Amino acid sequence: MYEFNELVKISKMYYEMGMTQKEISEVSKHSRPTISRMLEAAMERGIVRVQIEYPLDSIYELEEEIKNKFHLKKVFVAPTFVEEDTLIVQDVGKALANYLTEICRPNDILGISWGTTLGVVSNYLPKRRINGLKIVQLNGGIPVNSYSNGSFGLLEKFSEAFEGQFHLLSAPTIVDSEEIANSILSDSNIKQVVDLGKKANIALFGIGRTHYESVLYKSGYFKTESYDRLISKGAVGDICSRFFDINGDLVDSELNRRTIGLQLEDLQEKEHCIAMAVGAKKVKAVYGALQGNYLNTLFVDEHLARKLLSYKEE
Template identity: 35%
Template structure:
């Protein structure tokens, strides 16, 4: 239900963005002050009445795109370029959202992981006229600490954008024991959500780095000894499944306590969109691509160059 401020903010946005009026001209037409126009435009943006999309042709036409598609047998690649002072995470989110708006059609079942990158993607989604879309959380996201996984926000934003039914997995990502996890998974409702997650047609996920600063290390799931073991053996994680340099499970005891889609089930999904970038995640992205976990990739330019260089080095060794 729109209130008077909502309606006035929409009028201001139409005059400013569609008609090309200055804020002073908008103020004159609406009979308000210029500072009020600025506040109305901010309100329109916060309420989702205004969305701004920037089409950067470099994301799809860069030479790196072709090299990555060929070397990792990817269906599509988007490589972001961030200007000085810009936000690499925001650019990844924007490019990821643009790709998903192309991929998600009526009747699509979409599986989501969580984290800062996924939240950035969610925040850049625009409303799409879709029907019959389902959004399923691929792994538990409840945190035992003050650090947030932003799982609920991500699920809610995707559902809002695609007019979709949402299926939340209200559990921690990693249980204290394998027995507790097994008991919970016997619940009919939880079992149905896990089955839906393992059967989605489009899986959207990121990777995490296996280091003390990573989000997965700071949610209260792991003991100090387990963190050290993972740091020693793993290069990263996908959906809280930690893997080593060969793409194999790095810590079976922790994996047995992890709730959500397995790497094996993820690899069978028809469309698998990996959105990730940054130096700390480069090695994990490399292993995930070599393991065949992704069909689509969104990453930044510096990471893309590393991936191409490593792929070239690997091919020369063969």
């Protein structure tokens, strides 16, 4: 295998000195094919890292169309450079992370839900101390099986980025009965966190699609037959673990009474009510959320934006 120092030398000659592989082969003991393989090895061993820098601007035309059609305060539409889901969600998450840093002010209360989408946002939060900022969990996040939803880690990342105090809602998101939910909500510590979520002037959440790949389903909150019933009732998506149909109406009042956390109507009063969704497959979930007026700020990708504008209820 190639020696570490030799890989560093070849990499510096190629990437920092701008020498061609032919030129490097002429001043070293290696052939051009070997130089090529060494550069690949340097990349694999982490000696060389490629970072692509580019401005991430919203597609203005789509942004304005969505904003006007659905009467929103702010819309960001990330362009799709390559057809790769991981890269697309990273671009949307990065844009949202930067926006959060712009709008958060001292003594604000930032309420966040949990899930895969917000996990991406947390990875791109720049470090910025915001005095007096409180970060509160909007819906219960304790899973009922071994599948991790990342709720606690998410709070930690937001807290570290903004150097703010975080408040964990230490409860499952859905319980077996309304009586259990009422009992949990009567606990003084739980009530304090829920009340703080209601006071939050900024709410941040993903829009979930009612599908068997959902984090809620994977976390064990539903048996297959109960999830089937939810879908048969017309559920297209959820926000903060509360399910709605294509018109934005709650689909199961009994389930809603067993859910711990912020009510959907509480979101409608927020100064900044920010949702993120990625992928054309989420068009019904996002459309239903918009019909329910559960958000005033939307971060999406180009494909989903176009689907939203052309969507017609079936």
